[in-house]
Amino acid sequence: MRDIALGQYFPGNSFLHRMDPRVKMVLTFLYIFAVFIPRNWVGLCGAVAFLAIAVLLSKLPVKLVLKSIKPVIPLVLITSALNIFYVSEGTAVFEWWVIHITTKGLITASFIAIRIICLIAGSSLLTYTTSPTTLTDALERLLSPLKIVRLDVHELAMMMTIALRFIPTLIEETDKIMSAQKARGADLESGGPMQRIRALVPIVVPLFVSSFRRASDLATAMECRCYRGGMGRTRMKQMKMRAADILSAAVVLAVIAALFALNFFIRPVL
Amino acid sequence: MPVIETQNLSHTYSPGTPFVKEAITDISVKIEKGDLLGIIGHTGSGKSTLVQHFNGLLRPTSGKVFLNGRDIWEKPKKIREVRFKVGLVFQYPEHQLFEETTYKDIAFGPSNMGLDADEIDRRVRLAARFVGLKDELLKKSPFELSGGEKRRAAIAGVMAMQPDVLILDEPTAGLDPRGRDTILGQISEYQQENGTTVVLVSHSMEDIAKTAKKVLVMKRGAVAMYGETAEVFSRAGELEAIGLAVPAVTRIFMQLRARGFEVGENAYTVRQAFERLLPLLRKGGAGGA
Amino acid sequence: MNAFICAEKVRFHYDNRADMLSGPVLDDIDLNIERGEFVAILGHNGSGKSTLAKHFNAMLLPSGGRVLVSGRDTADQNELYEIRRMVGMVLQNPDNQIVSTIVEEDVAFGPENLGVEPSEIRRRVDEALKAVGMLEYREHAPHKLSGGQKQRVAIAGVLAMQPECIVLDEPTSMLDPQGRKEVLDTISRLNRERGITIVLITHFMEEAVLADRVVVLENGRILLQGHPREVFSDIERLRQVGLDVPQPAELCHQLRRAGVPLPEDVLTAEECVEALSLLLEESYAGN
Incomplete structure (x- = not known):
């Protein structure tokens, strides 16, 4: 995986x-x-x-x-x-x-x-x-003319960057939660479709909870580092x-x- | 007969890919019934990989795991039953809480075992009592509990399956001293009262010293030492060579001995150190007077 | 000259009713932190230590009293970003504070937000990564690093904003002993060599021992403060509020109570060995 x-x-x-x-x-x-x-x-x-x-x-x-x-x-x-x-x-x-x-x-x-x-x-x-970040940066800059039509390209790019950053973390977390529930006897492999969907609840709920926790932590971390949207922001890597x-x-x-x-x-x- | 035994157990992650990693190599250990065993080692020494073989979450790449004398992979379809007999509490177990109420969450394991409602109720209440969760907390959502309570609710969820072996992976990680002492105390009590075999995985030497009767030291995927706690801590020099920080009192004893004082074998808790040093110092005091 | 951070009669409570009933989270805190000082704030969970820390960089504003950072009131919106630049913050969970998929791009995040010149950001990023010993990892993906390395990247991210003070909110509580040591060595060095003010929030007494001053919080109030030697000699009080005492101090305390004439301010294993050696030698001589 x-x-x-x-x-x-x-x-x-x-x-x-x-x-x-x-x-x-x-x-x-x-x-x-x-x-x-x-x-x-x-x-x-x-x-x-x-x-x-x-x-x-x-x-x-x-x-x-x-x-x-x-x-x-x-x-x-x-x-x-x-x-x-x-x-x-x-x-x-x-x-x-x-x-x-x-x-x-x-x-x-x-x-x-x-x-x-x-x-x-x-x-x-x-x-x-x-790098994925450079890629989103490039996309941000390529799409920047769309600012005229009031599309916030910076926010879009930031969301993509964060998604890319957290995908591996969440995959790892899913693995861990699945193991933990299996250790409690959760049966993820057998049963009909309805049963299988129900069996996902013990995985999906903790995953949501932890994603919200991570999102709130990350928001704090970004604020601590003076993040205030795209205004007045410079970039280290110039294109x-x-x-x-x-x-x-x-x-x-x-x-x-x-x-x-x-x-x-x-x-x-x- | 040991309750858990491994024979030449090895595990390799992602074999045949560039990410291949041999996590444990050729491990043969026996865990006796009723032991309170501590497993210590660095991150990446293979502790977690080893214990995930005990309940069949991981399947050996080679070698065998026996539970009460039977190969757990004899019938792979019955592996869930092994998980009921060997309960594993993961690191940060509070992250796996999901039910509407704490009661229901603790009942998740027992319900998966197919027990009847009365038996589930009995077990949930018993487990909750062991970890000191009051009845009114059981009705609350697990997400409303405090950090320490969440951790204890999650541990109760595994205890309620009443496994023959209870394994806890870093049960005190991230807790403050009070929360840590509460949980370690409850684990010891649980072990004494039920005679359950308990395996405590930790990187805190102090926790292990305070709680475990036997210690298994892992180093780079292999067993470096295995014996009674006193015996393992008597080899404190070797522990330090592996890069494991021994408790400060043990260091004090090592240094006193290095200076030529006959202070006896290493102490690893403050209590022991106190009891060993006091007669020596008293005797001196009396002799000098 | 005023202290770098001045908390004056700081009170704090959350706005919902449940919290109003349980009393304020912070109650009348007066605390000064000097430039270049290394202060450890100890307390168990719920003692208010993290809440206090968030007042130092205007992440939270006091409900009563005020906090001044280098003379600037944290309640002044115009000073917000300058205060957050001067007082950087490292949080507990190493996974949740790294924004970017590449280490060096993450370190650049702060200065980018501040609108620093690109070439200057490059210089600061390299310098900050070097200062925490992570320069060789600059092109790595953060999720593949160890916990200790992630926290060092987070510290580098703060350093790149050229702060005067770093507040670390339980930075080691999720790390293994190796990672804990990496982080502590890094912050001690930054304090010693660069004179960066350090505020370390922790519940590990081994970490507090490294500080110039320890402040113990309990129920939103300052219970004890002083040099680690003084604070850790008050073993009974620390025990009461559920905190650990360093083993050497604890051992000497118990022996002292049993009538052994040991000094009161033993803190480290080495000091304990010295003190015990003296007594043991006497006793051998006596025999």
């Missing part, structure tokens, strides 16, 4: 780590958009290659990036299978009873699988190289766009343009 790799930050000092988080965030979104552009193999390989270069630039172990894909493997398999079995256009490669597997089906399946994998690996790369960031943005935009162009020049397989 505690070993969730998705959304975990791995400190480092690589090119990717040092990038302006705002730029990194926007470029990640652009990349996710970009993997859906290619309709030919060259373009798709280009998108994969771009990701591979980004992984190398992050100096993170490749294994880690592969691990981030693990949770979505079932999704990839299911969507691939659906495409393989339901796309009936194109030349048949295998036919038996009601099953027709066609070239078109296989191609569509591979495209979708590769796109999902790129999407997940790409966004994991963002969370691996950016500065450097030449490297502008260059990266240019590269990503060029890649997107190239992917579009390839769709015109190469016959689509999709």
